[in-house]
Amino acid sequence: MKCGSMAQFLSDYLDHELDPRFCEKINRHKRLCGPCKDFISSLKMTLKTLKNSSSPRPSSQIRTKLRRALERIEKHSK
Ligand SMILES: [Zn+2]
Numbered sequence: 001m002k003c004g005s006m007a008q009f010l011s012d013y014l015d016h017e018l019d020p021r022f023c024e025k026i027n028r029h030k031r032l033c034g035p036c037k038d039f040i041s042s043l044k045m046t047l048k049t050l051k052n053s054s055s056p057r058p059s060s061q062i063r064t065k066l067r068r069a070l071e072r073i074e075k076h077s078k
Contacts, residue, residue: 001025001026001028001029003029003033003035003036003073003074004073004074006025006026006029006036006073009022009025009026010026010040010043010066010070013026014040014043014044014047014066026040035073036073039069039072039073042069043065043066043069046065
């Protein structure tokens with residue numbers, strides 16, 4: 001799986017709504033791809049921080065950050 005095709009699944013993956021088969025693909029890609037691994041760890045950190053914050057709408061902040069980060073990954077994968 002390429003970074004670009006992985007990117008579209010990541011949002012759901014981070015929400016734990018994704019089909020387990022895709023989770024497995026993402027996990028496998030993560031082990032082979034340094035940039036995506038770093039990206040996912042920092043994203044999980046961001047999610048944790050936002051969930052613990054008192055922000056009324058953390059999910060929209062997460063989506064914005066996610067979208068920007070995914071754009072970076074898609075560029076890097078080309
Ligand atoms: Zn990758």
